[in-house]
Amino acid sequence: MLIKRKAPWWNVFYLIEVISGLLITMKHFLFKKTATLQFPEERREYSDRYRGLHYIKTVNNVENCTACMLCPTVCPAECIHIVAEERADKEKYPARFEIDLLRCCFCGMCEEACPKDAIKLSNIYEMAQVERIVLEKDVLLDQRGGK
Amino acid sequence: MDFPILWMKIAVVLVGLLATVPIMLFVERRGSALMQDRLGPNRIGPFGLLQAALDVVKFLFKEDRALRHTNQAYFTLAPWIAVVPAFMTFAVIPFASSMDWDGRHVSFQIANLDVGILYCFAIASLGVYGIIIAGWASNNKYSLMGSLRSSAQMISYELSMGLSVIGIILSFSSLKLGDIALGQGQAFFTVFGHTIPKWGVLIQPLGFILFLISVFAETNRLPFDLPEGESELVAGYHLEYGSMKFALFFMAEYINMAVASALVTTLFFGGWQMLPGFPYLHHVLFGSAEFQTQEIARVGFEALSFLSKIAFFMWLFVWVRWTIPRFRFDQLMHFGWKVMFPLSLLNVVLTAYLVMKGVL
Amino acid sequence: MPKCTIDGREVEFQAGENIVNIAKRVGVDVPVFCYHPGLSVVAQCRMCLVEVEKMPKLQTACSTPATDGMVVRTTSDSVKKARASTMEFLLVNHPLDCPVCDKSGECDLQDNSFAHGSAYMRSTEERRTFVDVDMGPVIQKNMNRCIHCTRCIRFGDEVAGVREMVAIQRGNMTDITTIDGLPLSTQYAGNYADICPTGALTLKDFRFKKRAWFLKKTPSVCGGCSKGCATEVHHENGSIYRTLPRVSPGVNKYWLCDEGRFLFNHAQEEDRVREVWTKTSSEATWAEEIQKFRSTLAQAGSVVFAVGSDLTLEEMKAIQVFVSQHAPSAVLGHFGTPGILTSSEDGPEDSILRMKSKTANLMGAEKLGFKPLQKASFDVAIVFTAGRAVLPELQAKHKIGVGLFITKEAERFDVVLPSLSMFEKDGTIVNHAGIEQRLRRVVPPRGHCKSISEVLMLLANTGKKQGVA
Numbered sequence: 001m002l003i004k005r006k007a008p009w010w011n012v013f014y015l016i017e018v019i020s021g022l023l024i025t026m027k028h029f030l031f032k033k034t035a036t037l038q039f040p041e042e043r044r045e046y047s048d049r050y051r052g053l054h055y056i057k058t059v060n061n062v063e064n065c066t067a068c069m070l071c072p073t074v075c076p077a078e079c080i081h082i083v084a085e086e087r088a089d090k091e092k093y094p095a096r097f098e099i100d101l102l103r104c105c106f107c108g109m110c111e112e113a114c115p116k117d118a119i120k121l122s123n124i125y126e127m128a129q130v131e132r133i134v135l136e137k138d139v140l141l142d143q144r145g146g147k
Numbered sequence: 148m149d150f151p152i153l154w155m156k157i158a159v160v161l162v163g164l165l166a167t168v169p170i171m172l173f174v175e176r177r178g179s180a181l182m183q184d185r186l187g188p189n190r191i192g193p194f195g196l197l198q199a200a201l202d203v204v205k206f207l208f209k210e211d212r213a214l215r216h217t218n219q220a221y222f223t224l225a226p227w228i229a230v231v232p233a234f235m236t237f238a239v240i241p242f243a244s245s246m247d248w249d250g251r252h253v254s255f256q257i258a259n260l261d262v263g264i265l266y267c268f269a270i271a272s273l274g275v276y277g278i279i280i281a282g283w284a285s286n287n288k289y290s291l292m293g294s295l296r297s298s299a300q301m302i303s304y305e306l307s308m309g310l311s312v313i314g315i316i317l318s319f320s321s322l323k324l325g326d327i328a329l330g331q332g333q334a335f336f337t338v339f340g341h342t343i344p345k346w347g348v349l350i351q352p353l354g355f356i357l358f359l360i361s362v363f364a365e366t367n368r369l370p371f372d373l374p375e376g377e378s379e380l381v382a383g384y385h386l387e388y389g390s391m392k393f394a395l396f397f398m399a400e401y402i403n404m405a406v407a408s409a410l411v412t413t414l415f416f417g418g419w420q421m422l423p424g425f426p427y428l429h430h431v432l433f434g435s436a437e438f439q440t441q442e443i444a445r446v447g448f449e450a451l452s453f454l455s456k457i458a459f460f461m462w463l464f465v466w467v468r469w470t471i472p473r474f475r476f477d478q479l480m481h482f483g484w485k486v487m488f489p490l491s492l493l494n495v496v497l498t499a500y501l502v503m504k505g506v507l
Numbered sequence: 508m509p510k511c512t513i514d515g516r517e518v519e520f521q522a523g524e525n526i527v528n529i530a531k532r533v534g535v536d537v538p539v540f541c542y543h544p545g546l547s548v549v550a551q552c553r554m555c556l557v558e559v560e561k562m563p564k565l566q567t568a569c570s571t572p573a574t575d576g577m578v579v580r581t582t583s584d585s586v587k588k589a590r591a592s593t594m595e596f597l598l599v600n601h602p603l604d605c606p607v608c609d610k611s612g613e614c615d616l617q618d619n620s621f622a623h624g625s626a627y628m629r630s631t632e633e634r635r636t637f638v639d640v641d642m643g644p645v646i647q648k649n650m651n652r653c654i655h656c657t658r659c660i661r662f663g664d665e666v667a668g669v670r671e672m673v674a675i676q677r678g679n680m681t682d683i684t685t686i687d688g689l690p691l692s693t694q695y696a697g698n699y700a701d702i703c704p705t706g707a708l709t710l711k712d713f714r715f716k717k718r719a720w721f722l723k724k725t726p727s728v729c730g731g732c733s734k735g736c737a738t739e740v741h742h743e744n745g746s747i748y749r750t751l752p753r754v755s756p757g758v759n760k761y762w763l764c765d766e767g768r769f770l771f772n773h774a775q776e777e778d779r780v781r782e783v784w785t786k787t788s789s790e791a792t793w794a795e796e797i798q799k800f801r802s803t804l805a806q807a808g809s810v811v812f813a814v815g816s817d818l819t820l821e822e823m824k825a826i827q828v829f830v831s832q833h834a835p836s837a838v839l840g841h842f843g844t845p846g847i848l849t850s851s852e853d854g855p856e857d858s859i860l861r862m863k864s865k866t867a868n869l870m871g872a873e874k875l876g877f878k879p880l881q882k883a884s885f886d887v888a889i890v891f892t893a894g895r896a897v898l899p900e901l902q903a904k905h906k907i908g909v910g911l912f913i914t915k916e917a918e919r920f921d922v923v924l925p926s927l928s929m930f931e932k933d934g935t936i937v938n939h940a941g942i943e944q945r946l947r948r949v950v951p952p953r954g955h956c957k958s959i960s961e962v963l964m965l966l967a968n969t970g971k972k973q974g975v976a
Contacts, residue, residue: 015356018471025182025470036186068606069718084715092607092715115606 046123051108053124054099056140057117064118067094071110071119079103080110080119097137101127149251156257160237168401169199171461178462179469206397209390217387221284226388226395229277232270233402239263240409241325243419243449246442255419255446256325263324264312267410268305271365274403275301278367278374278384281396285387293383296476297374300364303483304371308361310491314354314498315347315414328418347415353494355415357487362407364483367400369468373476408460409453416456419449509575514582526568526579527555535581538590538619540597540704541656542569545761546665552597552656554619556589557581565589587623594624597654600634600679601705608652610706612719616654635679643690645765646699646708653707655681659699666762667693668858683707695859697768698761701751712769713749726753727947728936730817730867730895730929731767733853734860735938738763740771740930740949747771747930747950758942764860773894774928778914781954784923793955796922797965803905804966807887810834811903813880815896815910816843816866819934819946822959823868823875826891829963840880841872842899848879853939862939866896867929871937890920891959893929909962925956932958 011017037044046052057064067084079102085095110119119140173196180187189195213219243255260266275297282294316322319330327347335345348355364371375383385396412418421429425448433444474482508519513526516533527537528544540552550570557568560578565585573579580586598620605611637650660672660683671691675682685691691699700710722741729736729750737755741748750771752763785791804810812830814823823841830839843866847853850873853864880899888903894911898919908920910927917923931952937943957965 018467021470022466025466028184029178029181032184034181034186035184038186066604066606067715068611069721070606073718073720086715091604 046125048123050123050125051106051111051121053101053122053127054104054110054135054140055120055122056097056137057120062090063093064116065094065097065114066090066092066116066118067097068092068115070113070115074109074113076107076109077103077105094137097140099135099140101129101135102132149253152251152253153257156255160242160257161234164234164237164402164405165398167405167461168398169203171401171404171465172199172202174462175465175468178465182466182469203394206391206394211390211392214387216286218284218286221280222387223392225277225281225284226392226399227277228280229274229399230395230402232273232277233399233406235270236267236406237409239266239324240406240413241328241419242409242453243446244329246446248439248442254325255450259323259325261323263322263327264316264414265322267324268309271403271406272301272305274399277396277399281388282374282384285384287387289380289382290384290386293374293376293380293386296376296380297367297384300367300371300373300479300483303480304361304364304487307357307483307487307491308365310488310495311351311354311357311361312414313495314351317495317498317502318347318350324413324418328413328420331417332420344417344420346417346420351415351494351498353490354498355411357491357494358414359411360487362411363464363467364479366403366407366464368404368464370471370474371479372473373479376473378473404461404464405457408457408464411460412453412456419453421448422452422455425452509573511573511575511577511579513579520573523572526557526559526566526571526573529573530557530568530579530581537568537581538615538623539569540615540619540654541658543658543661543702543761546658546661546702549657549661552654553593554590554597556586556593558583558586590619590623591625594620595629598624598628599630599632600651601654602634602651604652608649608706609709609714610652610703610719614706615704637682640684640688641690642685642708643692643696645696645711646691647711647714648684649707649709650682650684651707652705653683654705655683656704657683658702658704659683659708662698662702663693666698666859667695669693672699694764694766694857694861695762697763697765698752701761701763710749712772717743717748722748725947725949727930727949728867728944729763729767729770730893730936730946731764731770731865732856732862733850733864733867733869733939734758734862735867735936735942735944736763736767736860737944738767740947742950745950745953747775758938758940759860762860766861770895771930774911774930776913780912780914780917780923780925781952781956782925783955784912784914784917784925786918786921791922793924793957793965796924797962800907800922800924801966803887803907804834807905809885810837810887810889811880811883811885811901812837812839813888813890813899813901814839814841814872814877815890815892816841816864816869816872816877817893817895817929818868818872818891818910818959819932819936820868820871820875820943821934822891822932823872823877825960825963827875827877829967833967838881838883838885839877841869841877842880843869843872843896845897849873850939864939867938868936870939870941871935871943874937891926893927895929909959924962925952925954926959926962927952927956931956 067082069082069084072078072080072082079100081096081098082094083096084092087093106121108121111121176198177187177195187195188198191197191201214222238257239260241254241256245252245254247253278297279294282290282297285291315327319327321327321330331344331346333345334342335349336343343349367374380386385393388396429444429448433441436444509522510517510519511529513530513533514535518529518533520529525548527539527542530537537555537557539555541549542555548570550567553567555568556565558580559566559571597616601616605617608614611617634651639648639650642648655674657674660674663672664670669692671685671689671693672683673686675684697710699708721743723743725740725742727738727740729738736759737753739751739753741751750763750768752759752761754761783791783793783796785796812826812834814826827839830837844864847864847869850870853862853869855861856863882902884902886903887905887907888901889907889909890898890901892898892908892910898916906920908917908923911925912923929946930949932946933948934946935943936946
């Protein structure tokens with residue numbers, strides 16, 4: 001519906017409004033601090049709850065993960081692939097643990113589902129790659145992401 | 148005709164106008180960024196000054212794709228039609244008063260045509276052909292829509308632009324821009340011992356506002372950039388253009404801006420007439436110098452004043468662009484025909500009456 | 508008929524039925540651990556306690572036969588409290604290793620703990636731990652998880668007919684183990700894993716392969732012998748992970764033998780022939796081989812169609828029709844288990860499920876009028892099998908196999924056209940008692956296997972349509 005707004009006659013050019021608008025932009029031009037962050041040099045502080053690159057927590061060089069498959073179960077993007085096996089020092093361990101980062105949506109549900117505090121999301125957010133990459137278990141074990 | 152001096156003037160104007168483009172590119176990008184609380188391109192060179200230069204280099208080296216669906220001949224011609232008239236208009240604009248030097252009379256104007264202003268309008272309206280041809284040759288609905296809008300807009304606003312200048316012509320009884328600039332040096336009235344010059348803006352305030360708005364519309368700058376209309380026409384008439392062809396359109400826009408600023412300055416802000424304080428500065432610095440030096444200094448100050456005024460208006464173009472949003476097309480037409488046109492007619496009648504009464 | 512009331516619902520029952528079964532009929536779930544419908548009742552887990560009116564104490568629903576006019580309440584506060592206490596008691600020694608345990612997801616203890624137990628543990632004592640003995644190739648034992656329901660002991664005793672599992676020690680340290688620590692000897696060991704309500708006994712074959720909740724379940728019938736046990740095949744993403752028995756009171760009740768349970772491994776073997784295989788060429792295609800097959804059939808003097816009695820009725824009929832129309836002079840006969848050529852020779856191998864005929868459809872072949880294959884020499888022999896029938900010794904110059912073969916078997920043929928296993932096709936099989944049952948397609952075949960009917964159809968197409976692939 002067209003709503004007719006009554007404007008005073010001198011508003012034909014909206015001169016006063018235009019000038020006040022110009023003054024506002026000039027105020028920003030001259031006085032306001034810029035919000036830009038100079039990325040590679042300056043970095044934003046992220047909270048510890050930030051959900052970045054995944055890693056598998058280890059205790060005494062043994063991965064916490066027992067390949068219970070709760071993370072692939074809960075994963076909405078179906079990007080986690082685990083193959084479980086048995087070894088002498090551990091009843092069940094992930095022989096293969098792959099995360100397809102391109103499919104991952106970083107929802108953090110895997111972290112929440114994990115009963116062993118094994119899969120975690122770190123603070124690392126610089127994940128641009130040249131190729132399609134699937135994170136293998138070795139990489140996941142190495143990453144500590146500043147935690 | 149003194150050809151060496153003429154060629155020199157042409158060279159100065161041409162180089163000056165070409166230099167405007169990268170400078171304005173820088174000003175526009177950094178200026179808009181700061182207005183929006185950003186930083187803008189600041190990585191290349193000090194304060195990002197070299198960014199504009201690199202942009203130029205990028206344009207030069209970009210692949211010029213031959214698009215099969217376009218009309219190649221017109222497609223190639225269009226940007227030149229847009230950019231050449233933009234340069235040509237500057238021929239009649241005086242950027243300083245004349246002086247005698249080495250026994251010659253040197254006027255700082257490429258051509259002091261009798262039809263001055265009319266020439267400006269005639270050539271400036273040629274530029275729109277570039278846009279229309281570009282839109283048509285692109286063989287693209289958006290482009291064609293953009294160029295159609297452009298032509299409608301040009302016709303509507305050229306009318307009020309022409310009419311709003313008639314007041315000035317009446318007041319100074321000349322079409323020559325040189326005469327108009329000179330005329331604006333006359334005393335208008337005196338306030339507390341200060342002589343206020345007869346600048347166009349003072350004797351024609353309404354005319355100035357109308358002319359300024361029309362000029363914005365003529366240069367396709369916001370809030371009148373409907374031919375481009377990113378949100379609805381993607382990029383309008385230059386949608387299919389890339390590399391140097393696009394750069395020519397880009398150049399045309401900025402040179403048009405420069406020319407429009409020069410026109411506004413010449414018609415309403417005393418042209419090369421010195422800014423307040425400059426005569427005093429001239430007197431202090433060069434009062435005791437030789438006559439020839441004094442003359443050169445005077446011309447320098449005048450050119451500086453002219454440039455400062457142009458710079459202000461060019462900054463105004465940028466400033467307005469990042470302040471005011473775009474018109475809707477019906478609003479644009481409504482404004483052009485129902486507000487601008489009657490007001491400019493009124494201005495003509497009013498000025499004519501005042502001139503008849505001998506007030507102006 | 509006598510009637511009783513369970514949670515306000517009146518139910519008719521037959522004399523002697525216990526409360527658990529009656530309650531299940533009206534949709535009231537009484538949690539149980541030690542009770543199994545196929546085993547004797549011991550009432551020792553105390554999980555099924557219910558309140559029965561006019562009885563002073565809570566009663567075990569599994570061991571209490573319903574009487575006329577009995578009023579049972581399963582949701583009263585005292586019952587809930589009893590269940591929670593029982594749950595807590597059972598979990599005192601149960602390790603918290605559900606992430607590792609193969610049973611999780613289908614575990615009675617897990618489910619009942621969720622439904623009736625508490626999320627908190629009051630006990631702070633250390634849990635008992637055991638060193639486990641090897642239980643043979645089928646069962647993996649983890650005594651830490653055991654809740655002493657003794658289902659396994661009773662199964663061995665009552666169903667498998669071997670008393671090999673016993674409980675040694677007492678109380679907390681009760682250890683359910685085999686006598687003298689020997690490996691399990693029964694042919695029905697897989698059932699130990701099925702009936703175990705916790706992860707104490709699990710299948711070695713299925714160990715850590717897949718979590719239970721990922722599996723899709725298709726009801727089917729075992730094609731391992733002429734018993735025709737009802738099975739449920741668990742599979743995901745085109746591969747079968749295990750076979751479980753499906754309750755079928757007339758045939759196999761609750762049980763399944765190990766041979767039938769691990770039958771699917773044969774269909775998934777690595778060296779199964781999945782592309783057209785010939786003795787001479789490694790780049791044979793379906794189109795070429797069908798063409799050659801057709802001309803071989805046309806030129807051959809004496810042809811025999813040997814049909815394995817592990818095929819479905821539909822496939823057998825298709826072969827019959829094909830032979831009558833396209834090779835009327837050919838000999839047609841069935842083969843299967845050596846020595847068991849007719850259903851009269853078939854009989855139970857043991858007292859439980861296993862039959863002597865190791866092919867599922869011997870009865871069906873006879874119903875369709877197939878005769879046992881006689882030994883003779885032929886020009887061309889064409890053998891159809893689904894992988895279960897033992898290949899006959901055939902005297903023939905040119906042998907063609909259609910069906911499931913592993914590479915070693917294929918070498919006895921000149922040409923092998925890969926066809927479907929029992930898990931890759933729909934069909935009907937007739938068991939030794941004449942019961943017709945449906946075989947279900949569980950997974951799609953890998954490679955370029957074609958069904959027998961498709962192969963016959965391609966053969967019957969007399970070349971008007973070229974370019975079969």
